[in-house]
Amino acid sequence: MATPTRTHRTGPPDPRRTSRRSRLHRWDRTASPYLFVAPFFLVFAAFGLFPLLYTGWLSLHRVSLYNVDQADWVGLQNYWDLLFGPPSHFFWNALRNTITLGVLSTVPQLLAALGLAHLLNYHLPARGFFRTALLAPYATSVAAATLVFALIFSPEGGMANWLLGLVGAGPVRWEAGPWSSQFAVSVIVIWRWTGYNALIYLAAMQAIPRDLYEAAAIDGASRWRQFLHVTIPELRPTILFTVVVSSIGATQLFGEPYLFGGQSGHQGGADHQYETLGILMYDTGFHHSMLGRASAIAWTMFGLLLLVGLANTLIARRLRSAQ
Amino acid sequence: MSPHRRTRRTAALVSAAVTAALLVTGCSSAGTGSDDPNAKITLSVGDFGTFGYKEAGLFDEYTKAHPNITITENSTTQEGDYWTALQTRLSGGGLDDIQALELSRIALATSEQLSGAFTDLSKAQGVEKEAYLPWKWQQATTAQGKTIGLGTDVGPMAICYRQDLFQAAGLPSDPAAVSALWAGDWAKYVEVGRQYQAKAPKGSFFMDTASGLYNGVVSSNAEQYYRKGKMVYQDSAGVLKGWQLAAEAVKAGVTQGLKEFDTPWQTAFSNSTFATTVCPSWQQANIEKYSGPGNAGKWNIAQAPAAGNWGGSFLAVPASGKHVAQAQALVVWLTAPEQQAKVFQKVGNIPANQKAYALPGVTDFTNPYIGPKAPTGQIFSTAAKAITPAETGPHHGDLHGAFSNGVLLMEQNNKSADEAWAATLQQIASTVQ
Amino acid sequence: MSGKDDMTTIAAHDSPTIGPTARYRAARRRRPRSLGAGGQHRAGPLALTMLVLVTLASLFPLYWTVVAASTDSHRVISTPPPLLPGGNLFDNIGYVWNNAGARGMGVALLNSTLVAGTVAVSTVAFSVLAGFAFAKLRFRGRGALLSLVVATMAVPAQVSIVPLFILMKHLGLGNQLGALILPTLVTAFGVFFMRQYLSQALPTELLEAALVDGANSLRVVWHVVVPIARPAMAVLGMLAFVQSWNDFLWPIIAMNGATNPTVQVALAGLGTGWSTDWSVITAGALVGTLPLLLVFTVFGRQIVGGITQGALKG
Structure with missing residues (x-):
């Protein structure tokens, strides 16, 4: 790369210019780091931090979607209502659903991804094809994937019921039942994210030094024992990372249940059978026009995420000290 | 609880100030309103279910008579979804030039909370109050006497x-x-x-x-x-x-x-x-x-x-629109007897404009799809x-x-x-x- | 495909600053061609069969989308379901192209491309600047600010939806694409990602040479940093594009109704009863997915590399 500044140096130095230049230069040196990081912090301040605090402020008020400029102070009423008041039934239900959906979608997903990564780590023909194919679901948007799965789980002429029919079972009204609907929603999540996580595991597996395996092999460890005693411990930080990312994602689950429900998706099914906290927040704020209460739900979710983060950190610390 | 009222203007100003510096993308709305009656404009109509205007060819007919106007229709199948989106837009902006309102929402739309968002159609040019079913007209009128919607059909x-x-x-x-x-x-x-x-x-x-x-x-x-x-x-x-x-x-x-x-x-x-x-x-x-x-x-x-x-619906003109006068003119035209009669003949919506009942081909209308020539005109207009x-x-x-x-x-x-x-x-x- | 494994090399760029353990691990990782457990083994028939089955499960819904989109309203929900494509694919695509949302799928694709494109470009530009500053420049408060960047990654976007809505209303951006672009002009992930890459890939000597020559900071960024950051910029740009393209909750609130939809908003409209015809709905899903699928087939390896790199660094 040519450095065009070099040409400047050939002329006789003009003392006045040099000092101005160097002052400017020094200013440039001291100020530019701040200028470079400023855009991020400005964007974050305006669209991250400010809204976060604003949500907290709104959650202490009664605000209608119809007139967002008028807020009536209600103290902790919104939180009280959520925990014990009229909407508490729906809040606890949504919290429960968020947890069950989170477990149903995250645990099988990560276990499958781990196994899949192990398979991908073999010497394979057409490995590029396998990787791209497994990542294709990730390229499919929530909306597109959910629409297609809604058709697959459709009560009329759906592929899932047809398959069940082949083995003499069903038909199941997938969307109506509490467990069947949560199962179906989890299938969408698992489908979209398993390949993605598998590739992350695969990359981490390939970074494991070969000599560890050689040592284990000399000790006479079988391939399965090598997987358990070398691969898994070495993957620990990566597994932790995927657990964190997946549980954050699961806490915010919205698009899949929302679109899966068709007309009643906005409330997570007629009986709220797969209503998550994200859906409850949307429904409360933008369907029932109670922005204050929606903000209280949002802050509760934030608190929940902090808890999840804290739990993950504690577990990570214990794992590290156990190492 | 005793609500302690406060306006939120200061916080809004702060938020605007914080973000104003970032408005480098310049994504604000393009195009400005014009009073020139012949300026080329697009009117968007937001509705739900089947209003029948497209089916009856009314948009085409109107744009043919007004070559400077283009009409787009944003149709949602289910009124529930439509209303959710509409109330968000009433608050956040981005309304169509004309918005349909269903009977079950009309009391809310005419309430103090929301009626300010709509223009008064009783003063629109060419509107004929007596032509509409009186109760229908009344439903869309606020306590202050402002009529925010013109009846399209009854159910x-x-x-x-x-x-x-x-x-x-x-x-x-x-x-x-x-x-x-x-x-x-x-x-x-x-x-x-x-x-x-x-x-x-x-x-x-x-x-x-x-x-x-x-x-x-x-x-x-x-x-x-x-x-x-x-x-x-x-x-x-x-x-x-x-x-x-x-x-x-x-x-x-x-x-x-x-x-x-x-x-x-x-x-x-x-x-x-x-x-x-x-x-x-x-x-x-x-x-x-x-x-x-x-x-x-x-x-x-x-x-x-x-x-x-x-059910049955109304057409309203949001006050925030860029072409309020033109939108009102279109609403008046769409809810006039001749047009309601055409919609009825095409898709079966019973006119809320009672003058339409007197037109030929309404009360004596038979629906070719339903029955062997079911006398739907007579059945429904009697019921109406x-x-x-x-x-x-x-x-x-x-x-x-x-x-x-x-x-x-x-x-x-x-x-x-x-x-x-x-x-x-x-x-x-x-x-x- | 070359025999060289991309992901191994990318994974090898580890951060030297995380801690002594990490540094030790990083040093070990830098060994060439360190393959994992099965790396040297050929896949047995059982492993291969399982892998093929999982791959089929992964691809089948996409294939089924094409099949469903090529049938008609009756065939698509008949039992047994169609397993081979029919002849209506282009009719259905044409129909959603002209009719989905208010102004057809074409407008939605254009909107999504505009939003995701702007977001990708600005994320890359701002992330390079900030990442460079954090990686190589010394300034007071650097450590604290960097920790702040990492901490902000934990703030979920969903929590801020209500105030964002109010904010955009006051900015006059209701139903405007700007409402989708502004909040994601630059992300903490992008800054951190660039910082990790540059602290590894940008030789300090090169930088010093340029500074001794008296080049100002922007010049240095343009002539020294950007050429070196280019591969990471491509990866980050693609990741930002994909994320923006697939964003769902905020767009359905900010772009409420069908007047000015992104692809996801248009698809949401399809899913909540715009059409009775499943073959048309799936055609819409196909049209909304195809552009990204194409990008993935072409740039799949780089994206995979980017994802894993981000993961190993995070």
Whole structure:
């Protein structure tokens, strides 16, 4: 790369210019780091931090979607209502659903991804094809994937019921039942994210030094024992990372249940059978026009995420000290 | 709690100031309003279900007469979705030039909270107050006398039924005889359902959904969700009767248990899996659209057990629009007698403009898709004149939605009538303030 | 495909600043061609069969989308379901192209491309600047600010939806694409990602040479940093594009109704009853997915590399 500044140096130095230049230069040196990081912090301040605090402020008020400029102070009423008041039934239900959906979608997903990564780590023909194919679901948007799965789980002429029919079972009204609907929603999540996580595991597996395996092999460890005693411990930080990312994602689950429900998706099914906290927040704020209460739900979710983060950190610390 | 009021203007200013510096993308709206009547403009019309303007060629006709105007229609199938989006836009901006409003929302739209968002159409050029059904006009008028919407249609009810399926089940199929089966009492309608179900062709049900029945019963009752300005639903005569009959229908197994307006409901029309559906005039359009040409001539129409009005809509012009005058002119034109008559002939929506009834081809109209030339014009216009509107209020739409959902709980989620009732009240307590 | 494994090399760029353990691990990782457990083994028939089955499960819904989109309203929900494509694919695509949403799928695709494109470009530009500053420049508060960047990654976007809505209303951006672009002009992930890459890939000597020559900071960024950051910029740009393209909750609130939809908003409209015809709905899903699928087939390896790199660094 040519450095065009070099040409400047050939002329006789003009003392006045040099000092101005160097002052400017020094200013440039001291100020530019701040200028470079400023855009991020400005964007974050305006669209991250400010809204976060604003949500907290709104959650202490009664605000209608119809007139967002008028807020009536209600103290902790919104939180009280959520925990014990009229909407508490729906809040606890949504919290429960968020947890069950989170477990149903995250645990099988990560276990499958781990196994899949192990398979991908073999010497394979057409490995590029396998990787791209497994990542294709990730390229499919929530909306597109959910629409297609809604058709697959459709009560009329759906592929899932047809398959069940082949083995003499069903038909199941997938969307109506509490467990069947949560199962179906989890299938969408698992489908979209398993390949993605598998590739992350695969990359981490390939970074494991070969000599560890050689040592284990000399000790006479079988391939399965090598997987358990070398691969898994070495993957620990990566597994932790995927657990964190997946549980954050699961806490915010919205698009899949929302679109899966068709007309009643906005409330997570007629009986709220797969209503998550994200859906409850949307429904409360933008369907029932109670922005204050929606903000209280949002802050509760934030608190929940902090808890999840804290739990993950504690577990990570214990794992590290156990190492 | 004692609400301590405060305006939020300062915080808004702060937020604007913080972000103003970042507005480098310059994504604000392009194009400015113009008073030039010949300037090229686009009017967008937001509506739901089937308003029939496109089908009847009215947009084309209007743009031909006004070459500088282009019209786009944003149509949502289900009114519930439409309203959710509309209330977000009423608050956040981005409204269409013309917005449709359904009967169950009109009390909220004319309330103090929202009426400011709409322009007064009573002062629009060429509007003829006397032409509209007086109660319809009244519903869209605020306490201060501002009329925010012009009536498009009303929803006099009938029952649409499949004559082929009735024959197969050994029931009469002639409209007069069918009407006589349940004349005067919705309970008889459920009773006929039992008879049908006993001999029904395999895989077919008497009705599509019990929530349709529920809405039919409530709509034909003088008392619905409001009494003297107060919400009543736990002891409203209409709600109680509708709920009880819906529960009975579910228990008797005469309903297919579909979610009305949802995709499976739509496909069930073409699959001929149910024999009747409660049929407000606007439902005819859905029947033809979803049943498809393959089922032409199989539907017929009979009188409902009791007369009533279910739905019907208004067109409103938001005050925030860039072309308010032009939008108002289009609304006045679309709701004028000639245009309402054309919509009726095309998709069956009964005009809210009573002058349209006098036009040729309205009361004497026969629907080619329904019945062997069913005299739908006569059936519905007679029913329309008999409508005595029930009292409505701001939460009409919410309550209506909650109870329809409650019926669904019995149909799809295996809840007993008591459980579903409790869940519905819980939902209302939680969401209606 | 070359025999060289991309992901191994990318994974090898580890951060030297995380801690002694990490540094030790990083040093070990830098060994060439360190393959994992099965790396040297050929896949047995059982492993291969399982892998093929999972791959089929992964691809089948996409294939089924094409099949469903090529049938008609009746065939698509018939039993047994169609397993081979029919002849209506282009009719259905044409229909959603002209009719989905208010102004057709074409407008939605254009909107999504505009939003995701702007977001990708600005994320890359701002992330390079900030990442460079954090990686190589010394300034007071650097450590604290960097920790703040990492901490902000934990703030979920969903929590801020309500105030964002109010904010955009006051900015006059209701139903405007700007409402989608502004909040994601630059992300913490992008800054951190660039910082990790540059602290490894940008030789300090090169930088010093340029500074001794008296080049100002922007010049240095343009002539020294950007050429070196280019591969990471491509990866980050693609990741930002994909994320923006697939964003769902905020767009359905900010772009409420069908007047000015992104692809996801248009698809949401399809899913909540715009059409009765499943073959048309799936055609819409196909049209909305195809552009990204194409990008993935072409740039799949780089994206995979980027994802894993981000993961190993995070």
